[in-house]
Amino acid sequence: MxxxxxxxxxxxxxxxxxxxxxxxxxxxxxxxxxxxxxxxxxxxxxxxxxxxxxxxxxxxxxxxxxxxxxxxxxxxxxxxxxxxxxxxxxxxxxxSMTDRIEFNLPLVLKGDAEGVRMGGILQHQKRELSVKALPADMPEHLEVDISGLKIGDTLTVGDLKMDEKITVLDDPEEVVISILAPKLAEDTEVPTGEQAAEPEVVAKGKEKQEEE
Incomplete structure (x- = not known):
């Protein structure tokens, strides 16, 4: 650094x-x-x-x-x-320049995930790592290439490429990035057919009661 x-x-x-x-x-x-x-x-x-x-x-x-x-x-x-x-x-x-110290290493995402280009949703769950190193070996940040990630892919702490001079203290199974599948289109569609006609049926019923 x-x-x-x-x-x-x-x-x-x-x-x-x-x-x-x-x-x-x-x-x-x-x-x-x-x-x-x-x-x-x-x-x-x-x-x-x-x-x-x-x-x-x-x-x-x-x-x-x-x-x-x-x-x-x-x-x-x-x-x-x-x-x-x-x-x-x-x-x-x-x-001390001769003693290893603990510090937080920011994660900087690099590239555009393939899964996002296909409609997936990027979930950035962890933005820094807890690591240990000599002061002279401390990087300012760690670049994480996400360009190859597809829908359904997950990147964990253990998947990150780290300099051998740096010891990662976080759980290697902890999730850093996920590419989630988009919601199904029908979840957001406006109801049609019989569902759309329901308000009209209620209105007719009310009208009939008033006539009586």
């Missing part, structure tokens, strides 16, 4: 209103923590972080530069304000 550079600065947590002041300057508050380092409150440029998320996703391996020292980190937790649809805080977890 490519390591992305991101600059950080230490932030003062002793003063009130510091976080609001940071945000007015286009900065996002966060914390840097991990094995063999002390937890440090930090701030990063909001636009630069959003660029990383848009280009590389939440599983990106980042070289966080703080006071001249570079730390390989993952974004362990991203807190969002759901009302404003904005990021408000990020936890940066410092990893």
């Amino acid at each position: 490519e390591q992305i550079a991101l600059k950080a600065e230490k932030r003062d947590i002793s003063k009130k209103g510091t976080i609001n002041e940071l945000r007015r300057k286009g900065k996002l508050p966060g914390v840097l923590y991990g094995k063999n380092i002390e937890s440090s409150p930090v701030a990063v440029d909001a636009k630069e972080l959003l660029k990383v998320l848009k280009t590389h996703g939440e599983s990106a391996l980042i070289n966080l530069e703080l006071e001249g020292e570079k730390h390989p980190v993952l974004m362990k937790e991203i807190q969002r304000d759901t009302l404003k649809d904005a990021i408000v805080h990020v936890d940066f977890y410092r990893v």
Whole structure:
């Protein structure tokens, strides 16, 4: 996985209103923590972080530069304000480049399934894998070629082609993609014949009662 550079600065947590002041300057508050380092409150440029998320996703391996020292980190937790649809805080977890770590690997579908072209319905049931690897061997995503799938076909975790450096932690029998058969046309057809005539019969019966 490519390591992305991101600059950080230490932030003062002793003063009130510091976080609001940071945000007015286009900065996002966060914390840097991990094995063999002390937890440090930090701030990063909001636009630069959003660029990383848009280009590389939440599983990106980042070289966080703080006071001249570079730390390989993952974004362990991203807190969002759901009302404003904005990021408000990020936890940066410092990893060891020699220790395997667990992370979520996004699945990206590639191609148009043959079964869908024939009228089938694609059901995407699993959108990421739980895997384990060294930080340097972490891919940003896994491409899944679905072009050969026909109606009735199912793709499981065990069917996915994975680099031998990566260990998949999910159940290999778990379904990732299914191509379902389309519903029968008669299920959606408008009733005809005797069924369509039923309302008329009821109306006549009511008319007869009124005459009596």
